[in-house]
Amino acid sequence: MLRTAVIGVGHLGRQHARIHATLAGQGKTRFVAVCDVRTEIAQQAAREREIEWTSDWRQLIGRVDAVSLAVPTEVHCEIAVPLLEAGIHVLVEKPIARTLEEADRMIAAAERGGSVLQVGHLERFNPALVALRPHVRGPLYFEIHRVGQFTARSLDIDVVLDLMIHDLDIVQWLVGEETEVTAIHAVGIPILTNRIDAANARLEFASGAVANITASRVGTEKIRKMRFFQPHDYIAVDYAARRASISNLAPASAERMWPGVNTKHLEVADVEPLRAEIEAFVHAAERRLPAPVSGVDGRRALALALRALESIHAHAARAGVSLGTD
Numbered sequence: 540m541l542r543t544a545v546i547g548v549g550h551l552g553r554q555h556a557r558i559h560a561t562l563a564g565q566g567k568t569r570f571v572a573v574c575d576v577r578t579e580i581a582q583q584a585a586r587e588r589e590i591e592w593t594s595d596w597r598q599l600i601g602r603v604d605a606v607s608l609a610v611p612t613e614v615h616c617e618i619a620v621p622l623l624e625a626g627i628h629v630l631v632e633k634p635i636a637r638t639l640e641e642a643d644r645m646i647a648a649a650e651r652g653g654s655v656l657q658v659g660h661l662e663r664f665n666p667a668l669v670a671l672r673p674h675v676r677g678p679l680y681f682e683i684h685r686v687g688q689f690t691a692r693s694l695d696i697d698v699v700l701d702l703m704i705h706d707l708d709i710v711q712w713l714v715g716e717e718t719e720v721t722a723i724h725a726v727g728i729p730i731l732t733n734r735i736d737a738a739n740a741r742l743e744f745a746s747g748a749v750a751n752i753t754a755s756r757v758g759t760e761k762i763r764k765m766r767f768f769q770p771h772d773y774i775a776v777d778y779a780a781r782r783a784s785i786s787n788l789a790p791a792s793a794e795r796m797w798p799g800v801n802t803k804h805l806e807v808a809d810v811e812p813l814r815a816e817i818e819a820f821v822h823a824a825e826r827r828l829p830a831p832v833s834g835v836d837g838r839r840a841l842a843l844a845l846r847a848l849e850s851i852h853a854h855a856a857r858a859g860v861s862l863g864t865d
Contacts, residue, residue, distance in 0.1 A: 544603045546574045548584040552609035616641035623648035628655040628824035635837030646834040657830035658837030660708045664815040667783040670805040681750035681767040686758035697735040703754035708840035710750045719745040725850035740847045
């Protein structure tokens with residue numbers, strides 16, 4: 540039975556702790572400890588779950604087998620590499636790291652330690668997308684909107700690495716992970732912070748597929764929707780409502796003189812995506828199986844996000860606009 544811990548018990552880490560506690564309560568794992576450099580936060584989370592706490596993640600080595608890592612992106616690599624080398628399995632929140640070099644170090648550490656490295660691209664576990672995935676065949680055009688209301692969380696990174704990276708990962712996954720992205724054209728702007736708060740990116744794939752992605756963290760409402768077209772089908776996904784539908788031509792018949800549109804609403808399981816993600820991580824760690832969203836997958840999404848940021852800065856420079864970012 541895996542001994543588990545959560546490192547970083549802020550807003551998202553608390554949700555990881557809740558699910559790890561549930562799995563332990565069901566006898567699937569042993570939830571050992573929480574860790575946070577903020578002592579009071581760590582103590583509070585430990586009291587809630589009736590487990591141990593520490594403010595130093597190094598003290599977990601030798602005491603746990605697997606961890607959720609929900610700390611700021613800037614310290615992902617610093618913490619993950621020693622854990623992975625020590626044989627501890629790591630589920631790290633997205634983005635995998637700040638740079639591709641850091642991502643490579645994490646991937647190499649997992650290989651040396653024989654550890655599972657999974658990246659928290661949560662939307663892959665959204666039940667609407669799980670239901671849809673078997674029906675995807677050669678998508679050609681995507682239109683995606685991801686808008687969130689402003690909060691004080693994740694302001695250490697741009698919206699591209701905070702929100703858009705979800706959709707960069709999903710589009711690459713659906714088009715085909717082996718399909719090259721031949722061009723990225725992006726624009727973005729700081730609004731409420733000194734980093735990019737709203738952005739739009741257009742991706743062009745070697746297969747001919749095109750994706751238009753908009754992300755903002757300064758909206759007045761929450762929107763997480765994707766629609767795309769593939770031969771004979773129009774597909775719509777509402778991540779927030781966990782709904783997916785496929786529409787296609789309904790030919791004329793004896794009952795209907797003219798062709799129409801047939802829309803099929805997919806049967807979607809009532810599963811919390813974060814729980815599905817953590818359960819998949821535990822399953823892979825217990826059996827030493829490949830992670831369902833590997834370090835290589837996380838690196839690929841990070842590479843696209845960094846290319847989008849480069850395009851944003853290049854566009855701003857051409858326009859003589861100062862983005863005011865670090």
